[in-house]
Amino acid sequence: MTTPTSVLVVGASAGGLSVAEALRREGFTGSLTLLGAERHLPYDRPPLSKKVLGGAWKPEQTQLRPESALAKLEAEFVLGDPAVRLDVGAREVTTASGRGLRADVIVLATGLEPRRLPGQEAWAGVHVLRTVDETLALRADLLAGPRVVVAGDGVLGTEIAATARGMGLTVTVVGPQSAPLASQIGSQVGGYLAKLHVDQGVELRLGIGVAELVGAAGRVSGVRLANGEVLPADVVVVAIGSRPATGWLAGSGLVLGDGIVCDSRCQAAAGIYAVGDVAFWHHEGFGAGMRLENRTNAVEQAMVVAANILGKDRPYTPVPYFWTDQFDAKIQVHGFLPADAEVAIVEGDPALRQFVALYGSRGKVTGLVGWNMVKQTRQHRQHVVEGTAWSEVVAAARVAST
Amino acid sequence: MRVIVDEDKCCGAGQCVLLAPKVFDQRDDGIVILLDESPAKELYTVVREAATVCPAAAIRLEEDE
Ligand SMILES: Cc1cc2nc3c(=O)[nH]c(=O)nc-3n(C[C@H](O)[C@H](O)[C@H](O)COP(=O)(O)OP(=O)(O)OC[C@H]3O[C@@H](n4cnc5c(N)ncnc54)[C@H](O)[C@@H]3O)c2cc1C
Numbered sequence: 075m076t077t078p079t080s081v082l083v084v085g086a087s088a089g090g091l092s093v094a095e096a097l098r099r100e101g102f103t104g105s106l107t108l109l110g111a112e113r114h115l116p117y118d119r120p121p122l123s124k125k126v127l128g129g130a131w132k133p134e135q136t137q138l139r140p141e142s143a144l145a146k147l148e149a150e151f152v153l154g155d156p157a158v159r160l161d162v163g164a165r166e167v168t169t170a171s172g173r174g175l176r177a178d179v180i181v182l183a184t185g186l187e188p189r190r191l192p193g194q195e196a197w198a199g200v201h202v203l204r205t206v207d208e209t210l211a212l213r214a215d216l217l218a219g220p221r222v223v224v225a226g227d228g229v230l231g232t233e234i235a236a237t238a239r240g241m242g243l244t245v246t247v248v249g250p251q252s253a254p255l256a257s258q259i260g261s262q263v264g265g266y267l268a269k270l271h272v273d274q275g276v277e278l279r280l281g282i283g284v285a286e287l288v289g290a291a292g293r294v295s296g297v298r299l300a301n302g303e304v305l306p307a308d309v310v311v312v313a314i315g316s317r318p319a320t321g322w323l324a325g326s327g328l329v330l331g332d333g334i335v336c337d338s339r340c341q342a343a344a345g346i347y348a349v350g351d352v353a354f355w356h357h358e359g360f361g362a363g364m365r366l367e368n369r370t371n372a373v374e375q376a377m378v379v380a381a382n383i384l385g386k387d388r389p390y391t392p393v394p395y396f397w398t399d400q401f402d403a404k405i406q407v408h409g410f411l412p413a414d415a416e417v418a419i420v421e422g423d424p425a426l427r428q429f430v431a432l433y434g435s436r437g438k439v440t441g442l443v444g445w446n447m448v449k450q451t452r453q454h455r456q457h458v459v460e461g462t463a464w465s466e467v468v469a470a471a472r473v474a475s476t
Numbered sequence: 477m478r479v480i481v482d483e484d485k486c487c488g489a490g491q492c493v494l495l496a497p498k499v500f501d502q503r504d505d506g507i508v509i510l511l512d513e514s515p516a517k518e519l520y521t522v523v524r525e526a527a528t529v530c531p532a533a534a535i536r537l538e539e540d541e
């Protein structure tokens with residue numbers, strides 16, 4: 075493939091900006107356009123549910139790069155104008171305002187849209203959290219109302235619960251799993267997280283879902299659980315997961331499943347790539363298709379996509395990584411943690427809230443969770459990278475604890 | 477090249493230490509420690525990679541023009 079003369083990136087956030095930066099770093103001199111639905115310059119999302127919601131940071135502090143650095147990129151930013159249509163053959167995007175943007179290569183980096191409860195738009199006091207504007211709206215409501223119910227027991231829901239509790243609110247988390255984050259980190263370590271929340275005064279209502287919102291005069295007053303019980307609330311946060319922002323691609327001819335379906339090079343069609351939370355690609359090392367929703371993935375995948383745009387032929391085979399900060403816990407998760415994995419504590423002690431847990435499946439280490447033990451976590455990550463024999467790490471852990 | 481880290485932004489991911497252990501380390505709480513603010517030329521590539529991969533955009537580089 076010859077080097078393209080123009081690249082259009084749809085979605086001007088972590089993934090999209092990283093593609094643009096990597097292209098320039100690798101010597102791309104053609105024209106570069108970033109199209110974004112939001113009117114803000116690229117900003118970072120992880121601080122939203124932590125420092126911005128809690129008030130420690132002003133929203134401007136989330137901006138990913140200073141304007142001087144963005145200027146050096148020599149890219150055109152078209153902001154506040156979402157893409158509404160893609161013509162795959164002509165490689166042209168049409169925007170809501172009617173712009174037509176054509177390029178040799180198009181990168182799709184549109185991220186996720188939060189799932190909502192049916193009819194939630196009708197009620198004031200009900201929030202989702204994906205953007206900085208949504209964060210500020212939620213913060214304003216949290217400052218006014220003392221009782222908040224968080225629907226959702228995943229990473230985002232529990233983080234919001236921890237931040238709201240830190241603001242002194244009365245917080246209840248409702249979710250269908252046996253322990254928070256059970257689908258990401260398993261029920262054992264999820265149980266330690268449940269204990270942390272309970273110790274900090276969060277009420278957990280686990281193993282049950284929210285059936286509907288209740289309220290009066292246009293304002294929410296609580297949630298009804300699947301068993302009919304009503305939990306009163308001044309503010310309800312809906313954090314029940316997200317879906318890839320691919321609605322605008324329906325009918326484009328691209329294969330859409332759990333995201334934009336790509337090959338192992340993150341290519342969806344000739345000259346069309348996907349990156350970040352929206353991309354479902356084939357992981358050659360893992361031998362299966364997958365989609366990751368985390369910050370490190372957005373940049374690592376962007377670097378591979380930029381290289382492939384410039385004619386390299388690199389598969390994308392990351393060791394997944396995400397972190398979450400809740401109360402005093404910094405939780406770091408590397409690799410793959412299948413539901414049936416065995417778990418071994420190899421450093422520290424969960425009772426002391428400092429430990430590293432390795433996860434093993436089919437005789438090998440596949441993943442780990444570190445809890446307030448960053449250095450040890452980094453060292454044990456090597457077991458995940460190498461797929462160390464499970465028997466070996468378990469034996470070593472036994473020796474260490476005797 | 478001059479390396480600048482923003483400790484307030486750093487989220488302790490440690491990607492920088494994995495890539496360039498001669499330039500970055502971490503405190504016990506994970507926050508980055510800058511070991512070498514003007515690294516040798518042969519480290520430029522890994523330091524640039526660390527600045528890119530840092531998931532908190534906490535590493536800034538002032539490149540020699
Ligand atoms: C509150 C919050 C906390 C998080 N905390 C963590 C954490 O602690 N650790 C971690 O690893 N990850 C965390 N994440 C996940 C991380 O932020 C994402 O993985 C990362 O932002 C993905 O980057 P992206 O560029 O793929 O998508 P996004 O950041 O979602 O960016 C997509 C962009 O595309 C735009 N867009 C959408 N549709 C269109 C369209 N049709 N046309 C043009 N533009 C469009 C959107 O407006 C958005 O700006 C968190 C996410 C959130 C929301």
Ligand code: SF4
Nearest residue numbers: 486487489490492530
């Ligand atoms: S990669 Fe970034 S966030 Fe992680 S330790 Fe280094 S500076 Fe901090």
